[in-house]
Amino acid sequence: MSGYYRVEKLGNPGVYVCTDNFIHDAESAAEDVGMPKARVVTVKAEDYYRLRGTDAEIMPVAKAVIDELIDGLKSPLTENEASTEAEKEDLGPVTVSGDTYALAIEKFNDIYLGRQWGDGLTLLPPTKEAVQSMLKGTSRSPDEIIGSVAPKNGIATIEKIAINAVMAGAKPEYLPVIIAAMECITDPDYDDLHVLTSTGSFNFAIMVTGPIAKELNINSGIGFLGYGWQANSTIGRALRLAMINIGRLWPGVNDMALVGRPSQQFYVFAENQELSPWPPFHVTQGFKVEDSCVTVSSVMGASSHLLGGGAVATWTPEDIMKNAVLMMMESRWGMATWKRGSSNPGPMKYILFFEPVLAMELAKHGHTRATLQKNLYERATIPYEELTPAEIANIQPRIVSGEIPEDRISVFKDALNPGGRLPIMDRVEDIRIVVAGGIPGYSFGMTFWREGLYAPTSDQTKLIWGATKTWAGR
Amino acid sequence: MNITGIWISIGLILVFLIFSCQPIHSDLDASGVTLRVLNPRGEITLPPLSPPSKRIPDLKGKKIGLYWNEKPGGNHFWNGIEQLLKEKLPETTILRYSGAFDLGDQLAAKMARETDAFLYGVGD
Numbered sequence: 042m043s044g045y046y047r048v049e050k051l052g053n054p055g056v057y058v059c060t061d062n063f064i065h066d067a068e069s070a071a072e073d074v075g076m077p078k079a080r081v082v083t084v085k086a087e088d089y090y091r092l093r094g095t096d097a098e099i100m101p102v103a104k105a106v107i108d109e110l111i112d113g114l115k116s117p118l119t120e121n122e123a124s125t126e127a128e129k130e131d132l133g134p135v136t137v138s139g140d141t142y143a144l145a146i147e148k149f150n151d152i153y154l155g156r157q158w159g160d161g162l163t164l165l166p167p168t169k170e171a172v173q174s175m176l177k178g179t180s181r182s183p184d185e186i187i188g189s190v191a192p193k194n195g196i197a198t199i200e201k202i203a204i205n206a207v208m209a210g211a212k213p214e215y216l217p218v219i220i221a222a223m224e225c226i227t228d229p230d231y232d233d234l235h236v237l238t239s240t241g242s243f244n245f246a247i248m249v250t251g252p253i254a255k256e257l258n259i260n261s262g263i264g265f266l267g268y269g270w271q272a273n274s275t276i277g278r279a280l281r282l283a284m285i286n287i288g289r290l291w292p293g294v295n296d297m298a299l300v301g302r303p304s305q306q307f308y309v310f311a312e313n314q315e316l317s318p319w320p321p322f323h324v325t326q327g328f329k330v331e332d333s334c335v336t337v338s339s340v341m342g343a344s345s346h347l348l349g350g351g352a353v354a355t356w357t358p359e360d361i362m363k364n365a366v367l368m369m370m371e372s373r374w375g376m377a378t379w380k381r382g383s384s385n386p387g388p389m390k391y392i393l394f395f396e397p398v399l400a401m402e403l404a405k406h407g408h409t410r411a412t413l414q415k416n417l418y419e420r421a422t423i424p425y426e427e428l429t430p431a432e433i434a435n436i437q438p439r440i441v442s443g444e445i446p447e448d449r450i451s452v453f454k455d456a457l458n459p460g461g462r463l464p465i466m467d468r469v470e471d472i473r474i475v476v477a478g479g480i481p482g483y484s485f486g487m488t489f490w491r492e493g494l495y496a497p498t499s500d501q502t503k504l505i506w507g508a509t510k511t512w513a514g515r
Numbered sequence: 516m517n518i519t520g521i522w523i524s525i526g527l528i529l530v531f532l533i534f535s536c537q538p539i540h541s542d543l544d545a546s547g548v549t550l551r552v553l554n555p556r557g558e559i560t561l562p563p564l565s566p567p568s569k570r571i572p573d574l575k576g577k578k579i580g581l582y583w584n585e586k587p588g589g590n591h592f593w594n595g596i597e598q599l600l601k602e603k604l605p606e607t608t609i610l611r612y613s614g615a616f617d618l619g620d621q622l623a624a625k626m627a628r629e630t631d632a633f634l635y636g637v638g639d
Contacts, residue, residue, distance in 0.1 A: 042614065043617045044528060044582070044584075044617040044618040044619070044623065044637075045635040046631055047617070047618065047619070048580075048582075048618075048623045048626050048627050049567055049568050049569075050565065050634070051566050051623060051624065051627035052627065053568055053580075053626070053627045053630060053632055053633055054567065054568040054569065054570045054571060054632045054633075055567075055568070055632060055633040055634065055635055056633075056634050057635050057636075057637070058634055058635065058636040059637070059639060060639055063639050066639075075562035075564050075565055076565055076566070076567060077564065078566060078567060080567055084592075089592070091566075093589065093591055093592055094588060095589030095591055095592065096591045096594045096595060098591070099588075099591045099592045099595055100595045102592060102595070103592055103595030103596050103598075104595070104597055106601060107596065107599040107600070107603065108603075110596070110634055111574070111600070111603060111604065113570075114570060114571060114632045114634075115570055115571060115572055115573075115574060115575060116570060116572075117569075117570055117572070118566060118567060118569070120568060122566060123566045124566070125564040125565060125566055126564075127561060127564055129558075130559070132554045132556055132558060133554060134551050134552060134553050135551075135552050135554065136549060136550070136551050136552075137546060137549070137550050137552065138547055138550070139548055140548070141547070143549045144547075144548070145547070145548040145550050146550075147551070149550055149552055153552075158555055158556070158606075166552045167552050167553045168548050168550060168551065168552055168553070169551065169553060169557060170567070172553055179608045189557075190557060194560070195556065195557025195558065195559050196557050196558045196559070196560070197557055201555065201556075201557050204553045204554070205555050208555060211537060215563070233624060239598070240639065271559065273602065277524035281567075282555065282584060286555040286556050286557065287555075287556070287557030287559075288557070289556070289559070298577045299639070302589055318627070337628045346543060347537050369618060371630055380585075380615075381520075381615070381617070382615025382616065382617065383584070383585055383614075383615050384584070384585075384586055384616070384617075385516070406591075420632075423561075445630065449626065494615075495616075495617070496617065
């Protein structure tokens with residue numbers, strides 16, 4: 042809708058076309074851009090997706106709407122369409138009563154869940170006292186603005202984050218972690234909009250690194266992406282509620298994930314620093330070893346690539362390295378059409394979850410994160426002679442448009458000569474290695490595009506600070 | 516019963532009536548539980564609202580732009596729309612554009628300059 046709006050505001054009348062199952066999404070987006078009465082014409086989703094394969098098949102769908110489209114361009118605006126009055130929203134407290142505490146809680150939940158202010162599970166009431174108690178977990182001001190949350194760019198203050206944390210059942214000592222995660226998500230360079238609203242089941246992987254992870258008992262061992270750990274579960278839930286309430290996200294309205302987002306509380310876990318042979322991940326992002334940080338990464342939903350390990354099959358480190366290269370090479374499917382801002386915006390980045398024993402074995406052989414990144418980057422390449430004409434043709438536009446980083450252009454140009462090898466990624470740093478899990482553990486990879494669709498990055502790392510109830514993160 | 520006794524009896528009856536006529540739950544703060552809960556919604560600063568642009572009653576001789584974000588299959592739909600527009604509005608010119616989900620300011624300006632009206636689709 043933002044593109045449609047750009048042309049409309051230049052004075053040209055237009056009609057936005059979408060499927061009927063996306064009408065709420067279109068209306069919501071029209072509000073967001075400031076043109077709530079944008080003219081929208083829908084086609085039947087059940088016909089469009091099924092018949093769009095050929096000109097002949099889709100023609101009846103086009104015929105069904107052509108008159109409405111022409112009329113949309115011609116017929117004068119109604120009084121209602123020409124109006125620019127906006128309703129004022131009441132963001133004040135809500136009062137609920139019941140004969141007993143249990144009945145009051147039930148009524149509170151009926152109201153909040155009924156208004157789509159929750160995630161479908163029972164909420165804890167964010168009374169003033171409960172929120173004040175939550176705010177004692179940070180030394181930061183309740184009025185401090187952290188950023189704005191997609192899709193409606195709701196303002197995330199520390200107080201609003203705390204209210205949602207109370208509703209999620211989080212402890213005050215978790216608040217600094219939740220705030221740092223919110224700083225990642227709302228960073229203007231981070232593309233939260235695509236992850237939160239796309240038809241694909243994309244999600245956030247939220248990793249806590251540094252000493253605060255142990256103090257808060259954030260699981261990093263067996264079951265680290267699963268249930269049962271209060272910190273992992275409620276930090277994730279607080280963030281999900283913040284997305285719903287601060288960003289105004291709702292499934293089928295502006296979160297169009299077709300099968301939903303498995304792990305609705307995101308993937309919250311800690312790096313297993315106790316068993317890792319390497320410094321914490323955040324050191325690769327320029328932070329100090331002793332710091333505590335949160336890294337939020339966009340990942341492709343529930344899909345992960347098993348690289349090896351576990352309690353059944355045998356494996357060697359080289360098996361897992363080979364499987365990592367194979368996983369990276371799978372992204373070649375889109376190489377000929379990578380284009381910034383499109384639905385296939387560019388090369389992937391990879392988060393490799395190495396289980397502790399693998400990491401220790403690799404370290405014994407002298408490997409660091411940097412040597413492994415270099416090793417994998419050099420192996421995930423395609424001989425020039427095997428490149429298709431379409432793949433070669435797409436490299437030059439990527440260079441011209443600035444999509445390939447300037448310091449990497451020579452690598453790509455050199456690869457386009459006999460004997461050259463074209464890398465599947467733009468940068469060595471697009472491979473990220475974290476140590477997580479217990480013993481035994483699985484090694485696996487998660488992927489996402491290196492660049493976001495609506496903002497330049499698909500991951501962010503932020504320092505946790507302002508903590509008052511833990512030794513770390515102060 | 517002397518006069519004092521009568522007045523005392525009347526007073527007691529009045530006191531009884533006053534208290535017995537009160538509704539059972541007239542004040543939930545006293546006899547129930549009241550929760551004042553804070554609002555979890557983030558404040559939204561809406562951009563200045565604007566209505567859609569003025570329509571063009573007669574499209575004869577005008578140029579219509581068709582924008583599509585290159586999602587697979589959408590080209591077939593827009594081929595159909597182009598063909599039908601040419602049949603129904605033979606004296607209009609159809610111009611095709613494609614690019615990202617959000618076409619960006621540069622392409623928007625070009626499209627606005629080259630066309631009089633437009634249709635915009637992103638494939639969903």
